[in-house]
Amino acid sequence: MIKSTYYFLSVLFISTTLFSQNQEQQPRKPGHTNTNKFKQLYDEFSTPNMYRAASGAPGSAYYQQQADYKMDIVLDDKNTKLSGFETITYSNNSPDGLDYLWVQLDQNKRAKDSKSPLIETSKVSPVLRPEQFFKGYMNNPFDGGFNIQEVKDVNGNPLQYMINSTMMRVELPKTLKPKEKFSFSIKWWYKINDHVPDRDRSGYEFFEKDGNRAYVIAQFFPRMAVYNDVEGWQNSQFWGRDEFALPFGNYDVNITVPADHILDGTGKLTNRKDVFTKTMMERFEKAKKSYDKPILIVTQAEAEAAEKSFSDKTKTWKLHADNVRDFAFATSRKFIWDMMAVKIGNKDVMAVSLYPKEGNPLWEEWSTITVASTLKSYSRMTFDYPYHKAISVHAKNQGMEYPMICWNYGRPQEDGSYSDRVKYGMMSVIIHEVGHNFFPMIVNSDERQWTWMDEGLNSFLQYVAETDFAEWYPSALSPGDDTYPSRRGPAKNIVQYMGGDQDFISPIMSKGLNVHQFGDNAYGKPATALNILRETVMGRELFDYAFKEYAHRWMFKHPTPEDFFRTMEDASAFDLDWFWRGWFYTTDWVDIGIKEVKKYYVSSEPNQYTKDYLAKQGRSAKDLVPLVYMVEEGSEDYKESLKKGTLLDNSKPLKEYLMDNFSEEQRKSIKEPKYFYNVTYEKPGGLVMPIIVEYTYADGSTKREIYPAEIWRLNDNEISKAIASDKEIVRIAVDPDLETADVDTSNNSWPKEVKQNEFDKFKKKVKG
Structure with missing residues (x-):
């Protein structure tokens, strides 16, 4: 073993000395910060x-603040007007005293004097459709902003307020100290917009054939802004894209609509027996026990009959919600309504859908089932869905979310036919919008600042849920589709x-x-x-x-x-x-490839590297004990060793050459590598990622290796790996399954002239 120790020390001495010499030859570079x-x-x-x-x-x-709401809302269907009176009780749980409160007026984005259109660039187009020309140059702006009629304290005293576009500052009579509450009321109304042309988040769709409207109503009331430890008041203006930062609270909402309307929204319906018929109640009780298919609460025939009624009477629907960050509702006499129960943890949740006949047969077949599947997937990945229901509402050109309720697109042709694109689009948007109950309705990030924290996290979970959906409901896949076509x-x-x-x-x-x-x-x-x-x-x-x-x-x-x-x-x-x-x-971006692959052999003949080093020291190879010399295939060292017969290119002479350097115990488990490679990987792209490599051998077998991202920690441009193998490597592929978003795969294989499809055929032939 003395000889073995001297052998390793000799190799270490040579390597360290040459490295030091190379370092000394490099010119000094200026210092830099940690990059x-x-x-x-x-x-x-x-x-x-x-x-x-x-x-x-x-x-x-x-800490976090709390805002509780009590609201009375009236929908004027004939005049497309929404009116409301709300009382807000604001709890200051922060350590700070507050002299004013900020309230969001998101409908002011549609005010006649809104600045939102002015921040978008535009230019004259050489060709326009008539409706585009009308909208761009001839149309008067729709005035859908809030009309604030009064802001008062609970004693009826007017409060001073100032409106800055989509934000309203309410002055407090005195500083609201930590742990104190303040209640005040706002009376308001606004004209409801047609949401279809501009894909607005809220509004109505008008059905010309029967003269009805379907309403999806959100951002409809003045809402408290968030005050937190990160930036104080989150009172960034709403320009139309960035969504909402909202505090949690409890809601009691009374909504008065035409008597022939069907309505559902955030929270529990507290007067169900007052607004349901006896038949609807019987169907509802049945739906609470149906876990495999939706039960119709309002049938298509009943909805079609209601389309013709246009009642002059009204009905008030009462909803209560605890610990939600927002409130929304949908209402129309056109709605078909179905429900089914889904088991989440140890409780039942109702999966619900509202849709006009224009959504059928697609919606009746798949909407509520998709809601149920989504709740199961997201609960598996996060926490058990805490609310008692989740509603999917059919709305043209829509995809928007609120606590317990969301709007979703996906409309068949008039004859009821639909393409795969329409079907998958509907399923995906339902999964996405129902999934928003988890992010950001419950895990309540600041959408106004960090859009990705709700949309990005939710889109990731949507992908997981789409995979689950295809597994749980394979009949949802179109013929020829083995997997869900996730976007x-x-x-x-x-x-x-x-x-x-x-x-x-x-x-x-x-x-x-x-x-x-x-x-x-x-x-x-x-x-x-x-x-x-x-x-x-x-x-x-x-x-x-x-x-x-x-x-x-x-x-x-x-x-x-x-x-x-x-x-x-x-x-x-x-x-x-x-x-x-x-x-x-x-x-x-990601771009990782193979720069070069060199094949090496073991020789008992000192290579040029060693000779050059010894010459500088005034010594010869005779001064060293036998070392292991690596020679690159095709090099002069290789040719000389081949000529002299000193290549140890199989395991037997290699073992014999090295055997004296190992103990008897080590010899029993020694490997027998026959092939040696030096693979250099390069990283033209800036993103650090693991290197996923598949090595394919001459016998058709493969080996997958994942080098952790940390392999780049000392060199951000290229790294190398020395490989000893008992089988000849015939191909190396980086990221063979396209897992890393590599933008250029032209450098992902060796040898480069072997095309993927040709190589796959080769592997299949060898394995066969």
């Missing part, structure tokens, strides 16, 4: 404090965006209003990033545990991006700063 991709995110993150802990959990002093989530689907023009790409960590390619930025890229994190970087077990921990920590609370990033690391022991920085803070 390593694995640098911790201390510069980007806020310092943890008593409100938000370093672990990503709520801190010991975490977002798979890595390959984001490649075109990430490899696009950098002038039109923004980091995910940007305010939604200010980004290019909003859909890819806020939905597609974060969804793909999380899918890659789950499937490729962390693995499902670690990811799912950490993701569920985040959901539990922040359900019914207000998380920030840092809370999410920190929790994912805290619950998994996975250092992910490199991942968050690359995917969320930059617009870098």
Whole structure:
């Protein structure tokens, strides 16, 4: 063993000395700050404090405000007018005294003097459809803003207020101290808009053939803004894109509509027996016990009969909701209504759908079943759905979410036929919008600032839920489809965006209003990033545990991006700063390839590397004990060794040559490598990612290897791996299953001249 020790020391001495000499020959470079991709995110993150802990959990002093509402709402169907009187009780749970309150007036985005259209650029188009020309140059703006009639305290005293576009500041009579409450009322009305032309989030659709309207009503009342530890009042203006930051509260809402209308919305219906017929009550009781198919509460025949009635009488529907961040409702005499129960944890939840006959037969077949499937999938990935129902409402050109209720598109042709595109589109939007109950309706992030925290996380879970849906309901798939055709989530689907023009790409960590390619930025890229994190970087077990921990920590609370990033690391022991920085803070892209592959042989003849070193030392090979010399195939060393017969190209002479360097115990388990390779991987793209490699051998077998992302920590451009194998490698493929969103796969295989389809045929032939 003395000889063995001297052998290893000799190799170490040679390698260290040459490295030192090479370093000395390099000119000195100027110093630099830490630009390593694995640098911790201390510069980007806020310092943890008593409100938000370093672990990503709520801190010991975490607080959030509460806003409770009591509202009386009247819908004037003939004049398309909505009126309301609301009383807000605001609880100051912060440590700060408040001298005023900020209230959101989102309908003012549609006010006649709204500034929202003025922030959009426009230019004269050489050709326009008549309706485009009319809208652009001849149409008067629709005046749908709030008409605030009064703002008073509970004693009827007027309160001073100021309206700045979509925000209203209400002056308090005296400072609202910590732990105090303040109640005040607002009386208002506004003209309801037709939501179809501009795809508005709220409004009505007019059905010309029967003269009816279907209403989907949201952002319809003055709503309290969020006050928190991060930025105080979140009173950023609503320009139309960025959605809503809202506090939780309890709601009692009375909604008066025409007597022949069907209505549902956020919260429990507290006067069901007053607004349901006896037949509807019987069907409802049956639906509560139906877990396999929806039960019609209002049939299509009944809805078609109601379309002709146009009652002059009214009916008031009363709804109560606890601990929700918003309220919305849908109403029409055209609605068909069905329900079914779905078991979530140890309780039953009602999956519900409202749709006019124009949605059938598609909606009757699949809407409520899709709602039920979504609740099961999201609950599995996060927490048991806490509310008692989830409603899907059919609305043309719509896709929008609120607590317990959402609007969804997907309309068949008049003859009832529909394409796969329409069917899958309807299913996907229902999954997405119902899924928003979890993010951000319960895990209540700031949509106005961080769009990706609700849209991106939700789009990721939508992809998981679509996979579940196809597994649980295979009959939903069209003939020829083995999997659900998900639009977002798979890595390959984001490649075109990430490899696009950098002038039109923004980091995910940007305010939604200010980004290019909003859909890819806020939905597609974060969804793909999380899918890659789950499937490729962390693995499902670690990811799912950490993701569920985040959901539990922040359900019914207000998380920030840092809370999410920190929790994912805290619950998994996975250092992910490199991942968050690359995917969320930059617009870098993935491009990892094979730069070169060199094949080596073992020789007993000193190679030129050793000879050059010894010559500088004034020594010869005779001064060294036998070493292992590696010679590259095709090199002069290789040719000389081949000529002299000193290549040890099979295991027997190699073992004999080295045997004296090993103990008898070591010899029993020694491997017998026959082939040696040096593979150099390059990274033209900026994003750090694991290197997923598939090695294919001459006998057709394969081996999959995943080198962790940390392999790039000391060299961001290229790395190499020395490989000893008992079988000859005939092909190397990087990211063979397209898991990493690599924007250029032309450098992903070796040898490059072997095309993928040709090689697949070769593998099949060999294995066969």
